[in-house]
Amino acid sequence: MQRQSFHAELQALQQLLLDLGERVEIAISQSILSLKNLNRKQAEGVIAKDVEIDKMEERIDNGVIKLIATQQPVAKDLRRIVTAMTIAxxxxxxxxxxxxxxxxxxxxxEKNLELFKPLEDLPRMARLSQEMVHDGINSFIDGNVGLAKKMAQRDDEVDRLYHQIVRELTEYMIDRREWIEPATQLAFVARHLERIADHAxxxxxxxxxxxxxxxxDLN
Incomplete structure (x- = not known):
């Protein structure tokens, strides 16, 4: 009976992680779309929902603590439960x-800054990052090391795009003084996406x- 209870609570914890992963994927997608379309309302929706994500992380942490305290897992089960907190x-x-x-x-x-070129590589970085989040959570649920390692390899492509984007933006800043601020902001976006891939x-x-x-070390 105790083992059955453990698996039920572990399954509930994994479902929370799946739900959290889905929300993170949506946040990445909506944030880059808001930038591409300069849609303030869409951006503010992402910002507002961050509180819900913080609360979900807290629920996962509490679930981990409860599982350890009541079920006293060992070996692989303990690693899986403790790591759920790290993943969250x-x-x-x-x-x-x-x-x-x-x-x-x-x-x-707010500053009426111009997107001086169509956004192509940044959305591509965002899609890769989303895919990494999706496959990362599924590899955790399924215990699939092969999928995890394959997913991590995509980080190299994200890094390549990041460096390419920064080089191009630097050229724009050199070429036109009025593009310095928007190009700098876009470089920050690229950096944020690169960091998302690192967390994945x-x-x-x-x-x-x-x-x-x-x-x-898969980085």
Missing amino acids: SDMERMADLAQNIAEITVVFV TNIAESVVFIETGKRA
């Missing part, structure tokens, strides 16, 4: 970074630790 923290940080992007949209609107890679490393008991 990474996702909460990703949501904060998505909020930062939404706040940059607000800056663009942390999830992949956590999955490897759960399943093997060994730490892995």
